[in-house]
Amino acid sequence: MTTVLFNPDLADEERRARLYRGQVLVFSASPESLALVDHARDLITEAFGQRDPQTAQYDVPVEEFASLLADLKPRFIHHPESKKRIRAVLERFGCDLDRTYFDVPRMRTSTSDDFLTTGISYAFHPHRDTWYSAPFSQLNWWIPIYPVVPENVMAFHPQYWDRPVRNGSRRYNYYEWNRTSRPTAAQHIKVDTRDQPKPEEPLQLEPQVRVVPEVGGIMLFSGNQLHSTVPNTSGQTRFSIDFRTVNIDDVQSRVEAPNIDSECTGTSLRDFLCASNFERIAEDVVVSYEGLAPANV
Template identity: 50%
Template sequence: MTTLYFDSQHPDPQRRANIMKGDIYVFSPRPSICNLIAFARQMADEAFAPHDPCEAQHHLPPEQFAEILGKLKPQFMHHPQVKDFLRAMLEDFGADPQETYFDVPRMRTMTHGDYLRTGIALAVPPHRDTWFAGHQSQLNWWFPMKGVQPNNTMVLHPGYFSRGVENISGRYNHNDWLANARSAAVQHVKKDTRNLPEITQDIDHGSDIVIQCEEGGLILFSASHLHSTSPNTSGHTRFSVDFRTVNIEDVISGNAAPNVDNQAVGTTLGEYMQAGDLTPIPEEVVAAQ
């Protein structure tokens, strides 16, 4: 059974332990999140000017929209100030900066209808982030940035947290992805031909949870949760931000969510940096996974 915690005051160790069991945490907007979102929104507004980013799809061809995202998303991801925002946010949530490691944040977009659903704006069907070589102890931090509504948000499928599904995650190799596929995202406007892990069965949607939090609110959950993006029928593009964390003691000790069906090759841990001083995870820790 999955428990939803709203604005919980649990200390980080207890929160992580509950998340590893499949529980989900939801938080109201708070300054540490809103500061990052304001920065991201400014970047998006400048990139799509003179159009509102949420309405730009109604004024631009998909190829031009993808080209803008192809520049905007890496600029946001690698901006040095963004790391400062993340550090402040993690400290605000009580994460130990010496033990907590994060990867760079991603700005996500989900356009209305079938305008752009591949490549740089990929609409991923039900999946676990572990299928993309995420560590079993990985936590996902997701927060809406602009234009979120119940008909264009994220859906979790908690009934499958401890229940495997048929999938082809075994064809995903993270080293190959880094070398050949990630940088080609902007080229896939009409159809995505990259070697992505996929679910290969229909699922029961009786346990679905659609969490509608305000802009600046946060959903925190395990990378092992099956989740997807609801079809966007809102009439405009949704923007959101997400990033991932691991606690190095969890990684070393094996404190992690159960692996019920993940067969991905490789690990994303080599891309993580310490919240305290931005040093990478020790190579020997990565090599042991």
């Protein structure tokens, strides 16, 4: 059973422990999270010009919309201000900036009525991030940029927190994905042919949990939660931010959520940056975590 807690007053260590047990935590907007949202909105406005980004899908061909996102999303990911504002959010949450590492923030979009559900605006099937070589100590932070509704958020499937799902993660290697599949995302407009880890058995997706944070509100959950993109029927494109964190002490001591069904290879740990100085996790820690060094990273 997944418990959803709103604005719990928890120290970082207890917060992580609850997330590793499958709880979902939701927090109100703060000045720091709203500053991150404002930064994202500035880039969105620059990209879409006079168009309302939430309804622009009705004004442009799908190919043009995908092209706009293909330029916008990397700009947000790699903008130096994005990292600085993530660090401010983590400091607000009482994270030890020397021990907390984060990956670059992503801007996500979910268009309405199946306008664009592949490639650069992929509508995620039920999955765990841990099927994609995420560490089991990974925590996901999710923030709406514009108002969201139950018809365009994500769904959790809590009945599978401790129930294995037969899936395709055994075919997934993180390094091969980055080499061959990630760079082609914007090319997949009508159909996404990339082999991604998916359930390989029928799932009972009801009951499901949908959480609707306010703009700048933060939803925190384990990367081991089974979750999916809700089919967007809201009439508006949803824009959101997500990033992931790990605590280096948890990585080294394997304090984490349980692995019940992941068989992927490789690790995303090299993507994480120290919140205090933006340095990467030491290579010996990564190698120790995955057991062997990859031939080509």
